[in-house]
Amino acid sequence: MDTQDRKIDEFIGQLIFDKNFKDITPEIAEVIRGQLKERLDKFILARIISNLSDEKVTQFNAILDAKKSEAEIQEFVTTSIPDFVDFLTQTLLEFRGIYLGEIIPPVVIGQTEASATNLVNPPPAPVM
Numbered sequence: 001m002d003t004q005d006r007k008i009d010e011f012i013g014q015l016i017f018d019k020n021f022k023d024i025t026p027e028i029a030e031v032i033r034g035q036l037k038e039r040l041d042k043f044i045l046a047r048i049i050s051n052l053s054d055e056k057v058t059q060f061n062a063i064l065d066a067k068k069s070e071a072e073i074q075e076f077v078t079t080s081i082p083d084f085v086d087f088l089t090q091t092l093l094e095f096r097g098i099y100l101g102e103i104i105p106p107v108v109i110g111q112t113e114a115s116a117t118n119l120v121n122p123p124p125a126p127v128m
Contacts, residue, residue, distance in 0.1 A: 011092060012036045015099055040095055047091045048077055056080050 063076055078084040097103035
């Protein structure tokens with residue numbers, strides 16, 4: 001696991017801790033961790049796309065369709081979005097705020113508030 005993956009894993013672990021789940025088993029924690037990782041990836045991707053010009057979105061799609069390496073994708077994104085570190089920090093803080101219920105997610109036309117919240121908040125964990 002590289003440093004970036006480890007930091008994201010720590011971020012997700014902290015979110016689970018901050019959510020203050022009661023009587024959570026390790027198995028359920030792993031399910032939640034996996035769901036959060038997937039939702040975080042989608043959230044970051046959505047924010048990246050919304051911050052790219054139409055031309056850059058076309059280029060980004062071509063890179064994804066060509067199944068370029070993670071390093072090449074990261075290089076494209078970091079050079080295409082000004083102040084990428086600040087952008088990513090703000091994106092993670094926004095995700096955290098929505099997940100913990102501290103901020104209300106923006107609702108886009110044609111999207112209900114419930115579906116916007118579902119991008120971040122996982123469904124209830126399965127009962128074992």
